[in-house]
Amino acid sequence: xxxxxxxxxxxxxxxxxxxxxxxxxxxxxxxxxxxxxxxxxxxxxxxxxxxxxxxxxxxxxxxxxxxxxxxxxxxxxxxxxxxxxxxxxxxxxxxxxxxxxxxxxxxxxxxxxxxxxxxxxxxxxxxxxxxxxxxxxxxxxxxxxxxxx
Amino acid sequence: xxxxxxxxxxxxxxxxxxxxxxxxxxxxxxxxxxxxxxxxxxxxxxxxxxxxxxxxxxxxxxxxxxxxxxxxxxxxxxxxxxxxxxxxxxxxxxxxxxxxxxxxxxxxxxxxxxxxxxxxxxxxxxxxxxxxxxxxxxxxxxxxxxxxxxxxxxxxxxxxxxxxxxxxxxxxxxxxxxxxxxxxxxxxxxxxxxxxxxxxxxxxxxxxxxxxxxxxxxxxxxxxxxxxxxxxxxxxxxxxxxxx
Numbered sequence: 001x002x003x004x005x006x007x008x009x010x011x012x013x014x015x016x017x018x019x020x021x022x023x024x025x026x027x028x029x030x031x032x033x034x035x036x037x038x039x040x041x042x043x044x045x046x047x048x049x050x051x052x053x054x055x056x057x058x059x060x061x062x063x064x065x066x067x068x069x070x071x072x073x074x075x076x077x078x079x080x081x082x083x084x085x086x087x088x089x090x091x092x093x094x095x096x097x098x099x100x101x102x103x104x105x106x107x108x109x110x111x112x113x114x115x116x117x118x119x120x121x122x123x124x125x126x127x128x129x130x131x132x133x134x135x136x137x138x139x140x141x142x143x144x145x146x147x148x149x
Numbered sequence: 150x151x152x153x154x155x156x157x158x159x160x161x162x163x164x165x166x167x168x169x170x171x172x173x174x175x176x177x178x179x180x181x182x183x184x185x186x187x188x189x190x191x192x193x194x195x196x197x198x199x200x201x202x203x204x205x206x207x208x209x210x211x212x213x214x215x216x217x218x219x220x221x222x223x224x225x226x227x228x229x230x231x232x233x234x235x236x237x238x239x240x241x242x243x244x245x246x247x248x249x250x251x252x253x254x255x256x257x258x259x260x261x262x263x264x265x266x267x268x269x270x271x272x273x274x275x276x277x278x279x280x281x282x283x284x285x286x287x288x289x290x291x292x293x294x295x296x297x298x299x300x301x302x303x304x305x306x307x308x309x310x311x312x313x314x315x316x317x318x319x320x321x322x323x324x325x326x327x328x329x330x331x332x333x334x335x336x337x338x339x340x341x342x343x344x345x346x347x348x349x350x351x352x353x354x355x356x357x358x359x360x361x362x363x364x365x366x367x368x369x370x371x372x373x374x375x376x377x378x379x380x381x382x383x384x385x386x387x388x389x390x391x392x393x
Contacts, residue, residue, distance in 0.1 A: 006388050006389050006391075007385075007389045010384075010385030010386075010388060010389060011385070013381070013385065014378075014381065014382055014385055017377075017378055017381055018378060021374040021377070021378055024370065024374065025349070025367070025370055025371055025374060028366060028367050028370050029349075029367055033365055033366035033367050035364045035365060035366055035369070036363075036364045
């Protein structure tokens, strides 16, 4: 018994530490705990105002504490700019939804910007001068988002 | 603090006295480049972001971080220097923390050497550099969590390969718990609360926020908890060896 004393105390300590850490992690999920958002929201807002459509996500798998508090909840905003290019602003903090999933269906055509997804200069130029207008429904086809009607 | 600093400096220096460190760095950078630019379709995406770069990190680190950390304690045990180290006038926890910090610093160097990806994306477009900074912070913490697990497995055995395999398996579980196909599968028969609980134990779930540029206390606490728990377990294992 004496020989295994260290091991027993260690195992008990480990179990206690595990429970404490689980409790701390659980308690911290109960309160909104965002320390910082390093994204540059000013760029996303500069996309343009006309032709807005709200977009909804398939639903957050995280609790509400993580939910974003910006006005374009719950999923984001789909914008048709005057030049005819399209833009989706994805709300950060929506679990299981990467910006790419939103952009993928039309990124090679005319997407301009979005939080966390600025496009290459060449793409931006092309989209500024581009005349292709892809309807919102078609652009979102195959993605995990849909327009709010 | 001084003993920790002394041991950490010696350990970090030891990495660079052998060619292993340089081989690791080259392999890490090659794989990072391959997964970002080729497998991640960096140029085809047309997005000035490093999402393709960070998205692969949980998988890339799965093998590379255990490869760095497998020797930390296994080598000491194999060569019989562990007893010598632990009879020095330092507490075991100081040695554990020092060795961990040295390996973590080495991984930080490896991460820092990926700066050409940041330069590339800034030349090609105007990325949101805040997201890139958050991504690097997340990657650093992710590497720390994997490394702490590897330190723990390394203390269990004198065979480095065994330490590598066991840590890869544990880290794989930490990924799969929050991996979408797995959570979708779980959701078929389990309640959403159960699926969320399982996913909360995954590094992927907590790495997602960093990839979006969001620094959340919950994600920070999770990674620090994994590191703390694994290092504490390392201490228990080492003490049990010493007494046994």
